[in-house]
Amino acid sequence: AGEHVEDWRPRFAAVGRTIELLGDRDVVALVSPGGMGQILDVLIDNARTHGDGTVAVRIGRRADHAEVTVRDEGRSIDDRAEVFARRADGDGHGLGLALARTLAEADGGAVELVSRRPTTFRIRVPVTTIG
Numbered sequence: 001a002g003e004h005v006e007d008w009r010p011r012f013a014a015v016g017r018t019i020e021l022l023g024d025r026d027v028v029a030l031v032s033p034g035g036m037g038q039i040l041d042v043l044i045d046n047a048r049t050h051g052d053g054t055v056a057v058r059i060g061r062r063a064d065h066a067e068v069t070v071r072d073e074g075r076s077i078d079d080r081a082e083v084f085a086r087r088a089d090g091d092g093h094g095l096g097l098a099l100a101r102t103l104a105e106a107d108g109g110a111v112e113l114v115s116r117r118p119t120t121f122r123i124r125v126p127v128t129t130i131g
Helices: 002-014 033-050 096-106
Strands: 019-023 055-062 065-071 110-116 119-126
Touching (some): 002 019, 002 033, 002 055, 033 055, 033 119
Parallel strands (some): 019 055
């Protein structure tokens, strides 16, 4: 998550916005690295494109799963159910959240919209114990 936030920082700066990483950076989750990276990129890009203000990426752990939330200060989303619907419009728009959800589910996790204002998405994936 830290690497992705750093990769996105210049793109946010270019549009006069910021992105920050918060929370416990020592959480270890059992995920496909490429899949988790794509999920983060979709959520961060959506926050940059459709949201406003600072984007906060927060890492944490709850019981048996790790959580990553991506929150911006933008407008609310009208319909929670429709936000994950596949609705490609010829140039690929509308597929990102559906792809993110599918990738998370492939790792035994989930992506969900937890707040419409401020817009907040949560990724939940199983944790692993080292040792």
